[in-house]
Amino acid sequence: xxxxxxxxxxxxxxxxxxxxxxxxxxxxxxxxxxxxxxxxxxxxxxxxxxxxxxxxxxxxxxxxxxxxxxxxxxxxxxxxxxxxxxxxxxxxxxxxxxxxxxxxxxxxxxxxxxxxxxxxxxxxxxxxxxxxxxxxxxxxxxxxxxxxxxxxxxxxxxxxxxxxxxxxxxxxxxxxxxxxxxxxxxxxxxxxxxxxxxxxxxxxxxxxxxxxxxxxxxxxxxxxxxxxxxxxxxxxxxxxxxxxxxxxxxxxxxxxxxxxxxxxxxxxxxxxxxxxxxxxxxxxxxxxxxxxxxxxxxxx
Numbered sequence: 001x002x003x004x005x006x007x008x009x010x011x012x013x014x015x016x017x018x019x020x021x022x023x024x025x026x027x028x029x030x031x032x033x034x035x036x037x038x039x040x041x042x043x044x045x046x047x048x049x050x051x052x053x054x055x056x057x058x059x060x061x062x063x064x065x066x067x068x069x070x071x072x073x074x075x076x077x078x079x080x081x082x083x084x085x086x087x088x089x090x091x092x093x094x095x096x097x098x099x100x101x102x103x104x105x106x107x108x109x110x111x112x113x114x115x116x117x118x119x120x121x122x123x124x125x126x127x128x129x130x131x132x133x134x135x136x137x138x139x140x141x142x143x144x145x146x147x148x149x150x151x152x153x154x155x156x157x158x159x160x161x162x163x164x165x166x167x168x169x170x171x172x173x174x175x176x177x178x179x180x181x182x183x184x185x186x187x188x189x190x191x192x193x194x195x196x197x198x199x200x201x202x203x204x205x206x207x208x209x210x211x212x213x214x215x216x217x218x219x220x221x222x223x224x225x226x227x228x229x230x231x232x233x234x235x236x237x238x239x240x241x242x243x244x245x246x247x248x249x250x251x252x253x254x255x256x257x258x259x260x261x262x263x264x265x266x267x268x269x270x271x272x273x274x275x276x277x278x279x280x281x282x283x284x285x286x287x288x289x290x291x292x293x294x295x296x297x298x299x300x
Contacts, residue, residue, distance in 0.1 A: 064146065064148050065146070065148045065150075065151045066120070066144045066145065066146055066148075067144065067147060067208045067209055068120060068123050068143075068144050068213075069142070069143050069144070070123070070127055070142045070143075070213070070214045070215070071140075071141040071142075071215045071217075072127070072130065072131070072137070072139070072140055072215070072216045072217065073137075073138040073139040073219070074130075074133065074134035074136070074138065074216065074217065074219070075134055075135050075137075075138055075219050076133060076134055076135060076218055076219070076220060077135055077220070079109075079112060080110070082134075082218055083102075083218060085133050086116075086133060087114075089126060089129050089130060090118065090126075093118055093119060093125065094118075094122065095117050095126070096116070096117055097114060097115070097116055098116065098117055099114070099115035100112070100113070100114050101113045109221070111217075111218065111219050111220060112217075112218045113216070113217050113218070114216040114218070115213070115214075115215055116214045116216065117211040117213060118211065119210065119211060119212070120209060120211065123212040123214075126214065127140075127142070127214070130214075147205055147209065150205065151209075154198055154201055154202045154205070155202065157198055158198045158199065158202065161191055161194055161195045161198065162195065165188065165191050165192060165195060168184055168187055168188045169188070171184050172184045172185065172188065
């Protein structure tokens with residue numbers, strides 16, 4: 001009886017040990033799988049969502065995204081009038097002026113430059129209406145860039161990133177370990193930064209396609225008539241001017257002479273002194289030679 005009781009107790013202990021070992025292995029396996037889910041599920045889910053979003057975006061009908069640009073070089077009779085009329089047309093079509101400059105050439109003609117943004121639906125109408133202000137259209141360049149595929153790609157990537165952001169936020173609420181919280185927070189910050197970048201790029205494309213860019217160069221072309229009047233025949237004014245010029249010359253010459261004499265007075269005194277001595281010596285010599293000559297009249 002004692003042998004059976006001992007065998008029964010040993011069996012219970014063995015079963016308990018096996019049960020504890022199985023539970024421990026199960027807990028360890030669950031913890032490891034949770035860590036792996038945090039590290040890999042986001043990436044796998046992002047890839048699946050990106051493929052789905054791209055497929056659905058390509059299948060959906062999206063209006064073509066075209067960036068339109070134009071460059072006009074116009075010759076006008078009156079720059080001021082033409083500029084005013086063109087600015088009025090910009091407002092008429094719901095656009096705005098981005099840049100404006102003006103300058104004058106050597107012939108006193110006015111030239112200028114305007115940079116305008118016009119709603120895409122009024123692009124052609126604005127160009128046609130603006131050309132009516134010109135006497136001659138020197139150059140007209142119109143170009144377009146289709147960015148539809150780029151826009152679709154941005155939209156799909158943005159949708160995918162937002163799904164990943166939502167999943168990471170759910171992981172962040174369910175995480176209990178500090179290291180998991182830090183890991184998920186870092187991944188979330190990266191995803192949110194990518195979302196902001198994608199939103200900025202999409203907004204840029206929206207702006208460029210919604211508003212067309214038009215560069216307008218205006219060159220004035222009119223005959224400049226010389227002014228006719230009595231300005232060239234004003235004798236009295238010219239006489240007064242010449243008289244004042246002569247007075248100014250005399251005053252300047254007298255002032256310069258005075259400055260020269262006073263400023264060089266020591267040198268002039270020396271020169272005058274030397275000249276006086278030389279003159280005295282020469283005169284004395286002449287007198288002595290006259291005295292040495294015989295008196296011819298007395299000899300005769």
